[in-house]
Amino acid sequence: MKPQPTIIAVVPAAGIGSRMQADRPKQYLLINGKTILEHTLQALHSHPAIAHVVVAISPEDPFFAELPVASASWLTRIAGGQERADSVLRAVATLPADCWALVHDAARPCLSHADIDKLVGVCTQQEVAGGILATPVRDTMKRARPGASQSPEIAHTECRENLWHALTPQLFRADQLTQALAQGLAQGLPITDEASAMEAAGYCVALVDGNPANIKITRPADMPLAQFYLSALQEHN
Numbered sequence: 001m002k003p004q005p006t007i008i009a010v011v012p013a014a015g016i017g018s019r020m021q022a023d024r025p026k027q028y029l030l031i032n033g034k035t036i037l038e039h040t041l042q043a044l045h046s047h048p049a050i051a052h053v054v055v056a057i058s059p060e061d062p063f064f065a066e067l068p069v070a071s072a073s074w075l076t077r078i079a080g081g082q083e084r085a086d087s088v089l090r091a092v093a094t095l096p097a098d099c100w101a102l103v104h105d106a107a108r109p110c111l112s113h114a115d116i117d118k119l120v121g122v123c124t125q126q127e128v129a130g131g132i133l134a135t136p137v138r139d140t141m142k143r144a145r146p147g148a149s150q151s152p153e154i155a156h157t158e159c160r161e162n163l164w165h166a167l168t169p170q171l172f173r174a175d176q177l178t179q180a181l182a183q184g185l186a187q188g189l190p191i192t193d194e195a196s197a198m199e200a201a202g203y204c205v206a207l208v209d210g211n212p213a214n215i216k217i218t219r220p221a222d223m224p225l226a227q228f229y230l231s232a233l234q235e236h237n
């Protein structure tokens with residue numbers, strides 16, 4: 001049995017939530033009386049394997065300082081960057097090299113402790129550089145013809161065998177992730193999650209079958225679904 005590593009959660013929360021079309025960044029919208037960000041931070045902080053939380057906040061953000069959690073001793077705020085990967089790199093680069101970074105979107109509040117346990121278990125017991133929560137694709141996948149049409153034509157059907165949706169958290173050693181992110185960004189690669197940087201750097205990354213309720217709140221239609229999942233989750237975490 002490998003020793004349990006020190007795990008620090010990293011929460012990218014410096015986005016503007018443009019697709020949500022709200023009056024504030026989506027991580028500050030309320031569900032059951034708390035902001036989405038507070039739900040996410042609480043889900044991470046309340047897990048016994050997580051030693052500390054680092055949250056990336058936009059330097060122009062006027063909301064975070066008003067949250068009670070802003071003064072928590074278990075939380076460190078750092079300035080986010082232009083893109084999600086920049087925010088994550090800035091946060092992970094502050095971590096001790098030998099700890100593990102558990103990177104989780106602020107926009108995913110419906111995270112269960114069971115899923116964190118599953119991810120940590122695979123990453124500490126399998127011979128992999130790290131892993132990500134993910135769910136196998138269930139639907140037939142279509143590639144659209146390029147164009148700005150609201151209802152584009154189908155170009156072709158993609159093979160969905162071995163195709164997964166990447167979720168978060170994504171768990172890697174802080175030193176390896178820092179180097180992989182910096183290298184991927186310097187090369188101009190499309191780094192939309194931590195695993196894409198680690199893959200580009202040649203590392204082996206595990207797919208860990210996670211709960212599909214762990215949705216990323218992105219558009220207005222996601223809010224009632226997130227409220228349903230959060231209410232169900234709060235009986236278990």
Ligand SMILES: Nc1ccn([C@@H]2O[C@H](COP(=O)(O)OP(=O)(O)OP(=O)(O)O)[C@@H](O)[C@H]2O)c(=O)n1
Nearest residue numbers: 012013014015016017018019082083084106107
């Ligand atoms: N420069 C950025 C951009 C995004 N994020 C964070 O990355 C997570 C996932 O990104 P996404 O869902 O795309 O959030 P936004 O970028 O805010 O949304 P949009 O693309 O609709 O503007 C979110 O918690 C967001 O706050 C970040 O920390 N720094």
Ligand SMILES: C[C@](O)(CO)[C@H](O)COP(=O)(O)O
Nearest residue numbers: 084105166167168192193216
């Ligand atoms: C990291 C992520 O949530 C995995 O699916 C996703 O890539 C974030 O993408 P976004 O466009 O930054 O929301």
